[in-house]
Amino acid sequence: MTDEEVWAGIGQGNREALxxxxxxxxxxxxxxxxxISRSASNTEDAIHELFIDLWKYREGLSSTTSIKFYLYRAxxxxxxxxxxxxxxxxxxxGEGIEMSEDMQDSVETRxxxxxxxxxxxxxxxxxxxxxxERQQESLMLRFYGELSFKEIxxxxxxxxxxxxNLVTRGLEFLRKSLKILLCxxxxxVCS
Amino acid sequence: MNNxxxxxxxxxxxxxxxxxxxxxxxxFPEVTDFWVNWLDAHPHKQEEVSEAKELMSxxxxxxxxxxxxxxxxxxxxxxxxxxxxxxxTVQVNSWWGSIKDTYKYAAAxxxxxxxxxxxxxxxxxxxxxxNGVVAESLLFQNVNEKPRTIMLSDGSSVVLYQNTSIQIxxxxxxxxxxxxxxxxxxxxxxxxEEKPFYVQADGVTTKVxxxxxxxxxxxxxxVTVVVNTxxxxxxxxxxxxxxxxxxxxxxxxxxxxxRRTAELKRVNSTVENIEQALYRDDFExxxxxxxxxxxxxxxxxxxxxxxxxxxxxxxxxxxxxxxxPLEDKVRLICKGSNLSYRMLNDTIIIEGEGCTIQ
Numbered sequence: 115m116t117d118e119e120v121w122a123g124i125g126q127g128n129r130e131a132l133x134x135x136x137x138x139x140x141x142x143x144x145x146x147x148x149x150i151s152r153s154a155s156n157t158e159d160a161i162h163e164l165f166i167d168l169w170k171y172r173e174g175l176s177s178t179t180s181i182k183f184y185l186y187r188a189x190x191x192x193x194x195x196x197x198x199x200x201x202x203x204x205x206x207x208g209e210g211i212e213m214s215e216d217m218q219d220s221v222e223t224r225x226x227x228x229x230x231x232x233x234x235x236x237x238x239x240x241x242x243x244x245x246x247e248r249q250q251e252s253l254m255l256r257f258y259g260e261l262s263f264k265e266i267x268x269x270x271x272x273x274x275x276x277x278x279n280l281v282t283r284g285l286e287f288l289r290k291s292l293k294i295l296l297c298x299x300x301x302x303v304c305s
Numbered sequence: 306m307n308n309x310x311x312x313x314x315x316x317x318x319x320x321x322x323x324x325x326x327x328x329x330x331x332x333f334p335e336v337t338d339f340w341v342n343w344l345d346a347h348p349h350k351q352e353e354v355s356e357a358k359e360l361m362s363x364x365x366x367x368x369x370x371x372x373x374x375x376x377x378x379x380x381x382x383x384x385x386x387x388x389x390x391x392x393x394t395v396q397v398n399s400w401w402g403s404i405k406d407t408y409k410y411a412a413a414x415x416x417x418x419x420x421x422x423x424x425x426x427x428x429x430x431x432x433x434x435x436n437g438v439v440a441e442s443l444l445f446q447n448v449n450e451k452p453r454t455i456m457l458s459d460g461s462s463v464v465l466y467q468n469t470s471i472q473i474x475x476x477x478x479x480x481x482x483x484x485x486x487x488x489x490x491x492x493x494x495x496x497x498e499e500k501p502f503y504v505q506a507d508g509v510t511t512k513v514x515x516x517x518x519x520x521x522x523x524x525x526x527x528v529t530v531v532v533n534t535x536x537x538x539x540x541x542x543x544x545x546x547x548x549x550x551x552x553x554x555x556x557x558x559x560x561x562x563x564r565r566t567a568e569l570k571r572v573n574s575t576v577e578n579i580e581q582a583l584y585r586d587d588f589e590x591x592x593x594x595x596x597x598x599x600x601x602x603x604x605x606x607x608x609x610x611x612x613x614x615x616x617x618x619x620x621x622x623x624x625x626x627x628x629x630p631l632e633d634k635v636r637l638i639c640k641g642s643n644l645s646y647r648m649l650n651d652t653i654i655i656e657g658e659g660c661t662i663q
Contacts, residue, residue, distance in 0.1 A: 129385065136378055144370045158377050170388065199572050212509055257324060278319075285315040288360050 117181055124172050132169055139185055142258040148185065150247075151193045151252050160192035186259045187269045244291060249284030256281050310347055314356035319395050319463040327361055387648070421492060446470040447488075452607035454631055456648075457482070461502070462631035464491040464584075464606055468523075484492040491533075491584055493517040509562045509569065510548055512538045516627035517584065518554075529572070531559040534628030541569040588634075595620040598638060599655070604630050609652040616659030617642065 120138070123131025140161070146159035164185065243254075248270065255266045267277035307320065317323045325333055326340045344354060351417035447453035447465035455463045455471060459478045463471060469488025477483065478500060494502045496515020504511040506522035509530070516535020522528040530539050532554045539560045540548035550569045552560050563568045583605060590598060595617040599610045608631070620642040626634045635646050635653055644657035 129382075132385075133378065136381070137374070140374050140377070141370060144373065148370070149364070154373070158373065158380075161377060162380055166384050166388075169385060250364075256319065257328070257364060260321065260324060260328075260365070262321070275481065281319050282315060282632070285318050285360055288363055289315060292359065292363070 121181055124168065127172070132165065135181070137163060137167075139182070142260075143185060143189055146254045147189055147193055148257040149258075150190070150251050156193060160189055163192055165190050180265065182259060183261060183265045183269070184263060186255060186265075190269055245284060245287055249280050249287065252277060252280035255282045306636060309343060312350075312353065314360065317353060317357035318360045323357065324361070327358055345543070349486060390647075414425065430577075440555075443473045443475060445473070447607075452605065454513045454606040454651075455607055456632060457484075458502075459495050459497065460630055460632055461492070462606070463493075466490065486520060488523060489521045491517070492520045493584075493628060495630055495633075505542075507562075507564075508542045508567075510540045510542055512540070512624040519584070525564075527561040527564070529559060530554065532556055532560075541567065541571065585627050590624050590626060591620045592621050592623050595622060595638065595642060595659075598622050602631070602634065607651075610655060612655035613659070617644070617655070618658070619660035620644075621660075 120131045120135050124135065143161060143164075144157060147160055148154060151157055151160075167188070176214070252266055252270065255261050255269060256263075259266075261269070263277045264274045266281070267274045270277060270280070272280070307322075309317070309320075312320070321482065322336060323340070327335050330337050332343075344350065355646040399595070435501060445455050445465065447467060447469050450467050453465045455465065455473075457463065457473065457477065459482065461482075461483070465471060466489040469486065469490055471484055471486045471488075471490060474483045481500050482494075482497075483505070484503070492502075492513075494506065494513055494515055494517065499516050502513045502515075506520050507528050509520075509522065509528045511518065511520060511530050513535065516537055517533040518535075518537050519531045520529070521531075530537065534556055536555045539552045539554060541550050541562055543549055552569065553573055554560055554571070559572045560569060561572045564621055587605075595612075596614065599612055599617075602608065603610050621640065622638060624637060624641070626637065629637070632648070635655075638644070639646050639655065639657070642657075642660055644655055644659055647654045647656065
């Protein structure tokens with residue numbers, strides 16, 4: 115079934131179509147939800163509510179809505195509502211947290227602290243924790259959701275360019291912390 | 306096409322087509338082909354590509370979530386079922402508690418209107434005068450050749466044959482359970498010792514606690530009662546509404562009332578009653594595939610049963626369903642085969658995973 119057929123099927127009250135949609139998006143929605151809420155039960159509750167609402171209000175759905183966009187935006191709203199996660203305060207330009215030298219230092223410090231831990235993977239996931247929330251979320255939406263920058267902007271309530279910047283800065287942050295990690299491990303010369 | 310040659314690792318990792326490739330290399334062959342060829346043509350970009358892949362692997366999670374897919378869906382389906390049920394019943398359950406109050410009250414009103422309309426369409430309420438007694442009741446009829454099954458509020462079922470009508474006192478199941486019929490009907494009555502079940506048929510009353518039997522009461526013919534399972538007491542009504550000449554029947558016994566002589570007597574029958582067998586021998590199920598059992602129910606009870614052939618293909622039933630009301634039959638069948646059922650008007654919907662070998 116194509117996206118359009120599934121959408122139309124749901125509008126007509128076809129439960130199989132809803133199930134099809136669920137199966138198409140379950141994995142990525144779950145991963146996204148888990149990453150931004152850090153709670154499996156909240157994620158599951160939100161996904162549950164999401165599909166029930168979709169079904170209940172199916173007659174109001176227009177065929178021009180991008181399904182993927184709708185699902186991610188709705189999921190995000192539910193997760194923020196349940197967790198009462200306060201949105202990070204945006205700086206005046208609305209571009210989220212700027213990557214600063216201070217931040218880089220703190221990453222280094224944290225990594226040095228973590229050096230005692232054996233697992234490389236633990237260190238890797240630490241990278242993610244060090245990553246500013248909004249940048250992390252934008253990466254989730256770009257990678258799991260495969261959403262356009264425009265869509266990411268609408269979901270996160272910023273303009274398209276800001277969304278682009280969030281993703282870029284997020285990746286830059288990860289790149290730098292990855293390099294630092296490799297330096298530490300190889301005890302080589304760091305640039 | 307983007308000029309990927311100048312892309313840094315970060316820019317690659319942000320690119321939609323690149324992401325598509327790394328996430329699902331097998332799912333989109335054209336995308337994979339493009340990137341593989343591009344990499345061949347620009348081997349110096351290998352380092353950037355590796356770095357981009359590495360960046361992406363930092364936030365790619367393991368697929369431990371797959372095991373949650375089905376349980377989360379099951380929960381959604383349960384809620385969907387509840388939504389469907391509630392559009393047909395008056396009951397407002399706690400699931401509604403999460404919805405804003407204004408919606409809840411509006412919805413409750415809508416539900417009640419719907420429920421009233423639903424029940425209204427089912428019944429012809431009429432007053433009956435029978436030997437001086439006036440009562441409000443529900444009337445059901447079957448004018449067709451196909452049997453029609455009525456499910457009573459206590460779980461009992463009555464199969465109406467052609468040209469048969471049944472009147473059910475609206476106080477049914479309060480202190481006692483009384484119905485009257487004209488025509489032919491097969492009863493499967495839930496056992497309740499505190500509330501005896503009475504069938505009135507043209508001057509013959511049958512009383513049971515919980516059993517199955519067939520009553521025939523057409524114009525100008527003898528009224529007969531044939532017992533399938535259990536114990537049944539049969540009376541005749543005199544002019545002053547008294548019940549007399551009690552005859553107690555057990556399995557396979559029958560009684561007959563001749564109008565002309567007003568005589569009620571036991572019938573010594575060595576000839577097997579064919580109709581009774583329809584609800585007796587055929588429901589001693591020995592290793593039958595479920596599909597056949599459902600077909601049998603559809604024919605004998607005149608109900609529609611919807612089921613998934615694939616799910617029940619491997620299901621077999623080995624049980625005696627004789628004398629049990631229809632709903633209980635369905636419940637027993639489902640219990641043994643990992644299935645569940647829902648009733649919607651005259652349709653029974655069978656759901657669940659069934660017996661397919663995974």
